[in-house]
Amino acid sequence: MERRSFLRTTVVGTSAVALGGSLWAGTAHAVPAQPGPGPYGPIGSADAQGIRLPAGFRSRVVARTGRRVAGTSYTWHPAPDGGACYADGGGWIYVSNSEVSPDGGAGAIRFSSSGDITGAHRILSGTRTNCAGGSTPWRTWLSCEEVDRGYVYETDPWGVKAAVRRDAMGRFKHEAAAADPVREVIYLTEDVTDGCFYRFTPTTWGDLSAGRLEVLRMGSGTSGAVTWAAVPDPSGAATATRNQVSGAKRFNGGEGCHYADDTCWFTTKGDNRVWRYDAAAQRLDLTYDDSLVTGGAAPLTGVDNVTGSSSGDLYVAEDGGSMDICVITPDAVVTPFLRIEGQSASEITGPAFSPDGTRLYFSSQRGTSGSSSGGVTYEVTGPFRR
Template identity: 45%
Template sequence: MQLLLPRGRSNSSRREFLRMLFWSAGAIGASGPLLSACGDSRRPRIAVPRGRFADIGPLGEPDALGIRVPPGFSTRIVAIANQPPVPGGSYLWHIFPDGGGVMPKADGGWYYISNSEIPGFGNLGTLYPQLAPFGDVLDRFAPGLGGASVLEFAADGTVIDAYRILSGTTFNCAGCVTPWNTWLSCEEVPEGQVWECDPTGRTPAVARPTLGFFSHEATAIDVERRTIYMTEDWPDGRFFRWVASESDWPRGAARPALQDGRLQVLKILGDGVEGALHEPQPVAWIDALAPDQPQDRNRDPESTPFDGGEGLWNFNGYVYFSTKGDNRIWVYDTHRETIEVVYDFATSDNPILSGVDNITVTPQGDVLVAEDGGDMQVVVILPDGTLKPLLQITGQDQSEVAGIAFSPDGRRMYFTSDRGGPLPGGGYGPGLGITYELLLPEGL
């Protein structure tokens, strides 16, 4: 395996980019768990499969698109910002594509849903926390330029349509596809909300204020517990959950109304964060203070701060999330009500993963982590804890990898370079965003 050691880039590169962009002319204007990463010495690890990507080879030289992949893999571009994904089409793909997900269609095709992380006035608070109230007020009166769009694929993988499903929002980062076939899109600003979108575009998107007002990064849904987990991308952000009321999500109902529930924040008990670096620690959930107000100004001092909450995924009751400020991957075990760190860049024996961001978990238990900065890689954490690079985008060091999602048959993986693009003289470098497809080898 070829190990790509970090180059020591600062995890603040995205914030520096935001600061530059904000003040530029166009910034505002226009059945049973398969995987347990819990290393409790008092009990053995649960037996796990080797993982889907356990046998992939080392990354090769950059291909024609500037992407390094293992032998047998190939890549293609499916959309470029400000260009029509469908030849001859009128819809131009959005800029700064970020979090994404896939929803299958009845005819064998699928939808790839993608957020547009365009900043706005609300990002004043992201850059300068003391200006958050001022930026929030401006954001209410100036519709954001972010949102979400869809690529529609035929069963053979051909892009047959592209269209917008959410407009007028700001800095849409990640979210998730719901079990009831909608898309939750998160606004990453201090008064940000979660918007529920219809991937077909037939029904207008709806804000879900019951899920709180904060710098939303990602969501994950636990149907069994009728709970939605949420990360907050803020230097002292919290790990949230929303627990539906009995009337909002009756037992046996296909979905919640997303109108009434309790917003709560996590508190690590036991030996706290330091203890979680070594073994699982018990947790408690505390009702959020003023749940209808911006959470960055209504902190419960008893709750545990997390340094820049990012990607999030619920895998059979094991809720994985990343914190970019300290380069850690956490797992909250809903079965035992514990939390621990399963990857820590500072102490790892194999620190090839930095700038941790979007997270996706395969049915086989591979945890795929996209880098915001770092080496612009997607790194796989196998069920046994081994790390392997899955791909690396070269020549776009000021961008980030995001939007990881698999086609329904698992053969194709979509991902984005948030700030990559074609260069006038050929090749690829800085730009307004590219959406890619990774084709996996037969039999993998």
């Protein structure tokens, strides 16, 4: 996919935001996150990989599009996008989508307990424009097609079991997914300018072959209580899923999605927002909005994929902007964590932490070339808060 470009058409006013829940316990702010000093200090000069990091952190390249992953026979896929990590004995596996069409799919890299690459393999083929997705508690990867009436595919990170298309999760321009094991639902974002925020409730938790697809309903504001309504026809055969329920809340370009501690965070690129859905209270609020930043330039623009650490920090990747991954802390401070230099025609994708929280993986989807054949996947190690 080429660079996305969206114009802001409105500027919203200040609204009250409550950042509750155990992950952001005791935090309440009149406005969403504001710039301030980060937990790791300022980013330094670019390293050998062209990445600017805080003191104490270092980076390495783990894969490049079109080249064999070191020590393996697997050729890394084009346009690496959404990703996740899975514990694998003492090591782990990093899964990555391929956002090309035809034959996007997904691949994976296997690491030992010391971080050495021990293997790489394909886990999904024959699909289109696999953008983001999400992991499940039963250790599968949900790979989402970002095309009109696209599907969700449930895949095996180990590449042993065949991928399965999950029709019941709806046909629309899928972006990301996040599992809520408490309420036993999967949240889903939709990447169109008038998209919806969905939840899928499987008939049996752990089996995504059947269930109920719903859309979030809410008034016109950016903060308040929400309700959910069932989508009559998840296939979208006659009417797009987002247009089947009266009063469905519209979101401008749904992107990344991350769940932890009764909370689902998701991003919308068209208005540079990070949203917080409190699943226990069934309430929606803004965590970040670039138009509400005061006292200087917004540090986070082009919001895209999002992940979180066990400390409660959110890591939000930029599609464009300054090619940053920014951190939003539980006390509502937003600041750049890293920046990739010399790759302004790319976007940062697939941020995910290793199971022990000491390594962060992500990709530059188009690298220095600006094309899907130039993708680079990185690892950053250092004193991450845990």
